[in-house]
Amino acid sequence: MSIDLPSADDFTELTQHRHASSVSVYVASSGSDGNLSPIGRHPESAQIALRTAVTDALSGGTADEVPASDRERLLGLVDALVEDRDFWSTQARSLAVFASPDGLRSFRLMNRLRTHGSLGDRFDTGPLIRATTFAHSGFVLALTKGSVQLLSLESDASNHEMVLTGLPEDLGLELQTADHDGRMDRQRADGNQRPKAQRRDYCSTVQEAVLQQINGSDHPLVLAASSDLEPAYREVNTYRRLVEEGIPVNPASLGRDELARRGREVLDRNYAAQLAEWRERFGTLRAHGRASAKLRDIARAATAGQVDVLLFDLTAEREGTIDEYGNVTPADEPSAHTYGLADEVAARVLRSGGTVKAVRGADLPDGAKIAATFRSAV
Template sequence: MEYKDIPTKADIERIAAFREPGCVSIYLPTGTVPAEADRARIELKNHLAQAVKHLEDDGIPKTRIAAIAHEGESILEDRDFWRYQSRSLAVFLNGEVSETFRLPNRLGSSCDVSDRFYVKPLLRAVTFPQTALVLALAGNSVRLIRVSPEAPATTVDVPGMPRDVASAVGLSSVSGRTADGRIQGSEGQKVRLLEYVQAIDRALRPMLANSTEPLILAAAEPLIGIFRGANSYQHLVDQVIAGNPEEKTDEELAQAARLVLDAVYAKKIAALKEDFEARIAAGTALVDLSDIARAATYGAVEALIVDIEQRVPGTLDDETGAITLDAEDSPGNYGVVDEILRRSLASKAKIYALRAEDVPGGGVAAAAVRFPV
């Protein structure tokens, strides 16, 4: 059993690629206190019993049903796993695949048995992951704090990070010294601060080399402006946590960072919506679900926005993408939008799972396309 937390896009693509009868997808709200975890554990047990009955009714081989039931029991009996939960839990079982994800966003409870996994609820977690790094920068101290939605804030050990301004002096090639080596006046103080932030930037560079996490600065002037001038990390956030960070705990800074992230993501949604609306007007983006289904089937979807909450019961033709709508939603028939997602993921499209009011065109989906179909 492999336990993971927030899924990567590669995780979602892999899970979405499975296509065989007997795929069990379970979502349920959890919580971070023992009583909530106990309730969620009981709910998962009930979902597993329901899934086994569906599998039996669908004529799935008994050996596979037994394997799925065994993996489900392994999750239920893992006490360490239940000690550490987030806001929601996703479980995927089919006798070969057995994976869980502890998700930061609150999801409804559902149990689906079908010939593929139900992946749409996973997309919200990777659209806006709510993770960040906070650089708490003051003249007498500096610390890097990791912020995540499912765990308390933690201080990150950064090799080579200076302790304060005094320890950084002389670590940079910048010189503001007199002939005898002394630094004098306000100009000398600026040089000291510049040496300090340059040393910090160099220490952070190896750690952030392959990162795309937002970096939020918690500082006061003049360090804010000096750090921005020396910074080499392209994902430094414009908005800062103003004031002396030495007066705030890691968790207080994390709470402030989450508010900054909300603003960052709201700005990204607005820009994304504006871009899609321009592409819709230019004819390079689609809002009609039938057109989107066809484009996804032929690998033409470049970027897809979907309503995270709404289901559209129905199926897509394997060859043409033609939609057949069903009268009502039912277990195992989570339908059209999720299948469009699967096909778009297979062609490496970018996926954005948003609330209904943020979907361009006012429908359940919008798609920017690589070529007309």
């Protein structure tokens, strides 16, 4: 697998975890030239960065409180991960690693994350939540006879081609038909249907390879296909985030950057429409006491499991604490005992089965930093 997206159960486990010797590390891959590239191309640099980040975290201000046995256990778990060859054969561009003496969890991500580590009594899941709920990422599938290309569009406006495995070398032969295309084969009743069936089979083969790369992802997929293959692919598609709007140009005429640019335009229009619809619903529900843009109201609702959809500013940085009843206590400055308030609210929403979206500030209503709709009046 190239990516390991955390499930709702993963978030529940990570955000409820408590141990005094808990290390959270985020590692971005970089090549010999300093540019970000898939980890599988330069695993050694990512492995060194991981070990360094863990060592630095264990050398921080509260590191003296870590027992020697815990320190030895943590370093052993990280060494075991470094030795896992399968884990490092990946197209992921960042890693999120969470370790304590109880065990280690790791996730391979396509997002660009800053390399850093921290030590505390809980895992720092904020960057992971933001990375996996920020929607300005997606995929573009370019499909023509005998040619398949899958692009990953990242939230930082970059793109890269994903390697599709399992496709036959003679893929284009699946679409070879008689020149008359069945029209003159009057003795065969299925003459006109045979090319359609072949196109469906061709698209099914392609989709199987695509799903091996992106299944489990929540990112939208934009289709750019020749006019004969576009309806066939949509007919066999099982990926739930295939965008209704496609790129209405034969992708054979587009370079990779142009294909990515057009795909991003489709994603932006699709996402803008979704947010506009949500803001309208938000206004209606707020008038009936079922929505709010106030942190204190939302924190109490999230603690009670009443938040349906939460949107928060991707750049929100205010820290503090939230108690077991949802009462918020902001902090004047960050410390080892505080955490991102928006991140903590998001974690509680995810644990109760709600939907979380990290968005740009302009996408929120009334200039707010956070907004939510509730399952019932609060």
